[in-house]
Amino acid sequence: MPDTPLLDQVKFPADMRGFDIPRLKQLAEEVRAETIDAVSVTGGHLGAGLGVVELTVALHHVFETPKDILIWDVGHQCYPHKILTGRRDRIRTLRQGGGLSGFTKRSESEYDPFGAAHASTSISAALGFAAARDQKGGTNRVVAVIGDGSMSAGMAYEAMNNAVEATRGQLMVVLNDNDMSIAPPVGGMSAYLAGLVSGGTYRGMRKIGKKFAEHLPRPFKQAAKKAEEYARGMVTGGTFFEELGFYYVGPIDGHDMDNLVPILRNAAAITDRPVLVHVVTQKGKGYAPAESSADKLHAVVKFDVVSGKQSKPASNAPSYTKVFGTELIKRAQRDPSIVAITAAMPSGTGLDLFGQAFPDRTYDVGIAEQHAVTFAAGLAADGMKPVCAIYSTFLQRGYDQVVHDVAIQSLPVRFAMDRAGLVGADGSTHAGSFDIGYMGALPGMVLMAASDEAELAAMIATSLEIDDRPSAFRYPRGDGVGVDIPELAAPLEIGKGRIVREGTAVAILSLGTRLQESLKAAEALAARGVSATVADARFAKPLDEAMILRLAREHEALITVEEGAMGGFGAFVLQLLAEKGALDAGLRVRTLHLPDVFQDQEAPFAQYETAGLNASHIAAAALQALGVEASRAVRA
Numbered sequence: 001m002p003d004t005p006l007l008d009q010v011k012f013p014a015d016m017r018g019f020d021i022p023r024l025k026q027l028a029e030e031v032r033a034e035t036i037d038a039v040s041v042t043g044g045h046l047g048a049g050l051g052v053v054e055l056t057v058a059l060h061h062v063f064e065t066p067k068d069i070l071i072w073d074v075g076h077q078c079y080p081h082k083i084l085t086g087r088r089d090r091i092r093t094l095r096q097g098g099g100l101s102g103f104t105k106r107s108e109s110e111y112d113p114f115g116a117a118h119a120s121t122s123i124s125a126a127l128g129f130a131a132a133r134d135q136k137g138g139t140n141r142v143v144a145v146i147g148d149g150s151m152s153a154g155m156a157y158e159a160m161n162n163a164v165e166a167t168r169g170q171l172m173v174v175l176n177d178n179d180m181s182i183a184p185p186v187g188g189m190s191a192y193l194a195g196l197v198s199g200g201t202y203r204g205m206r207k208i209g210k211k212f213a214e215h216l217p218r219p220f221k222q223a224a225k226k227a228e229e230y231a232r233g234m235v236t237g238g239t240f241f242e243e244l245g246f247y248y249v250g251p252i253d254g255h256d257m258d259n260l261v262p263i264l265r266n267a268a269a270i271t272d273r274p275v276l277v278h279v280v281t282q283k284g285k286g287y288a289p290a291e292s293s294a295d296k297l298h299a300v301v302k303f304d305v306v307s308g309k310q311s312k313p314a315s316n317a318p319s320y321t322k323v324f325g326t327e328l329i330k331r332a333q334r335d336p337s338i339v340a341i342t343a344a345m346p347s348g349t350g351l352d353l354f355g356q357a358f359p360d361r362t363y364d365v366g367i368a369e370q371h372a373v374t375f376a377a378g379l380a381a382d383g384m385k386p387v388c389a390i391y392s393t394f395l396q397r398g399y400d401q402v403v404h405d406v407a408i409q410s411l412p413v414r415f416a417m418d419r420a421g422l423v424g425a426d427g428s429t430h431a432g433s434f435d436i437g438y439m440g441a442l443p444g445m446v447l448m449a450a451s452d453e454a455e456l457a458a459m460i461a462t463s464l465e466i467d468d469r470p471s472a473f474r475y476p477r478g479d480g481v482g483v484d485i486p487e488l489a490a491p492l493e494i495g496k497g498r499i500v501r502e503g504t505a506v507a508i509l510s511l512g513t514r515l516q517e518s519l520k521a522a523e524a525l526a527a528r529g530v531s532a533t534v535a536d537a538r539f540a541k542p543l544d545e546a547m548i549l550r551l552a553r554e555h556e557a558l559i560t561v562e563e564g565a566m567g568g569f570g571a572f573v574l575q576l577l578a579e580k581g582a583l584d585a586g587l588r589v590r591t592l593h594l595p596d597v598f599q600d601q602e603a604p605f606a607q608y609e610t611a612g613l614n615a616s617h618i619a620a621a622a623l624q625a626l627g628v629e630a631s632r633a634v635r636a
């Protein structure tokens with residue numbers, strides 16, 4: 001544990017509001033040390049938080065949180081914020097079952113007025129708080145902190161476009177510009193911001209330092225003319241933001257407390273127009289292994305503080321992500337029409353590998369999932385084979401584009417839905433729980449779920465051959481099961497599942513990677529003298545009707561298993577059985593799916609225990625359906 005004499009005196013922001021600048025600087029250093037030490041034992045998001053230590057201290061010093069509203073975009077940078085807002089004693093429970101969330105969360109603290117984790121929501125939320133304040137005649141202030149990467153999402157502009165009309169009072173947006181997303185940033189806005197920062201003003205600003213801050217009139221509106229000239233004089237053109245009705249202040253050094261505090265204080269006093277304060281920071285600041293890392297240690301597992309060496313768990317199988325990236329490269333080597341699209345997640349989706357192999361056929365559109373989907377639709381409409389690799393949870397943001405621009409036009413966009421299902425430490429905001437329902441509901445969609453890495457390879461091959469309608473394949477976060485992957489996997493017959501284990505009494509129909517647990521359940525049932533068939537559905541749409549109806553005919557009970565929310569695979573199967581009259585003879589059906597709650601972060605096995613999707617639960621459901629009393633329930 002680091003030595004933090006000043007931080008030891010600060011449980012809440014009020015405890016540091018009387019600090020002078022030197023003590024604020026010392027406090028920041030101690031918060032930084034505490035953040036590094038805590039994340040070294042918990043793992044999590046490190047770089048972003050290190051980059052906003054000074055900003056966090058300054059914001060909580062200037063703004064009277066929690067009365068004043070402070071909203072963090074994404075929230076992955078909020079660990080310093082949590083340390084300063086009464087949660088230091090729990091910071092080493094980050095991202096663990098029963099512990100602190102890795103993102104801001106309303107239910108966790110009054111200092112978290114708005115939850116986050118999906119990017120680019122903070123300005124909209126802050127505007128909502130500002131408008132509510134205006135409606136109630138309140139006097140509190142509102143500030144949103146949004147990163148340069150998160151400024152690549154349309155939603156941020158929707159909010160800024162609305163800001164000058166939606167609030168009649170104070171609103172501050174702090175643009176935390178560290179010239180990084182997870183990967184280096186992309187797009188025109190990134191270039192624009194770089195222009196602002198590289199312009200003479202910023203360099204000059206760093207020389208002006210404290211003098212500038214003291215001379216900035218308090219607040220602008222009383223010396224508006226002078227302030228405007230002064231402010232305008234200091235920028236190389238924050239006109240984009242000014243055209244939207246914001247005062248633009250910056251760019252300023254986000255690690256220089258001498259500047260940061262007086263400027264934030266002045267800017268916070270502006271009430272006649274929203275203010276955008278452009279702050280330049282360094283992701284990973286203050287920790288050499290992060291500063292020198294290409295991704296600034298955006299996300300880490302447990303690590304040694306001295307060396308920065310992470311203790312990555314050994315594995316006997318490649319990750320599904322790696323399999324996807326590798327397979328797509330193989331296919332693209334044979335088919336020049338294949339192109340790949342990521343929404344700011346090249347390494348997370350495995351498209352970093354693809355991008356190294358085919359830089360001209362890889363598109364990183366930034367945090368812009370809606371654009372990514374319709375961009376892919378345009379590519380497909382003109383004869384390309386676009387593979388849109390977006391985490392299941394983030395694809396939710398582009399759903400109308402999937403419906404309206406892809407499915408209705410039956411365009412052959414291929415959706416690689418990584419992180420489908422539970423994701424462990426990232427918790428409820430990142431779980432890919434809903435894609436079976438939301439994709440399977442679409443007419444014409446071919447929706448597959450890989451039960452292992454060989455199946456994933458086959459589904460990629462299958463999807464790439466579907467040229468007349470959209471297709472999607474889902475696969476989980478983490479490593480495969482260790483099966484061999486063919487050099488060139490053969491495509492599957494669309495709408496066909498497979499029987500993996502023959503039995504008689506009960507049929508377990510699994511979709512996706514819960515197949516392994518389903519097989520374990522069948523073994524446990526066999527040990528109890530209960531014979532179980534296990535089938536891998538492979539397709540949630542179109543269903544293998546012949547196989548499912550046969551299972552229904554030949555067994556007393558049918559158990560569906562999926563790592564997805566209710567209203568997905570099990571519902572599709574039940575609808576089929578009902579429509580075909582297969583329930584009329586008394587078939588007993590149980591559908592196992594994710595519980596109808598947003599599951600908090602937990603270790604993966606524990607999450608499946610909570611979800612009731614491990615072998616013991618599958619076996620118990622089978623016995624219950626067969627009428628075998630619970631007391632003899634099996635321990636799979």
Ligand SMILES: Cc1ncc(C[n+]2csc(CCOP(=O)(O)OP(=O)(O)O)c2C)c(N)n1
Nearest residue numbers: 048117118119147148149150180181182344
């Ligand atoms: C809608 C959405 N897409 C993708 C992500 C994954 N993601 C988390 S943080 C991040 C980069 C954010 O960059 P920036 O806003 O600049 O914050 P920084 O990490 O640089 O502090 C991305 C792409 C997300 N959280 N939400």
Ligand SMILES: CC(=O)[C@@H](O)[C@H](O)COP(=O)(O)O
Nearest residue numbers: 074076117299348419426477
């Ligand atoms: C903060 C954020 O949204 C991403 O960093 C996300 O946590 C990545 O998830 P994976 O670790 O599953 O790639």
Ligand SMILES: [Mg+2]
Nearest residue numbers: 147148149180
């Ligand atoms: Mg950034």
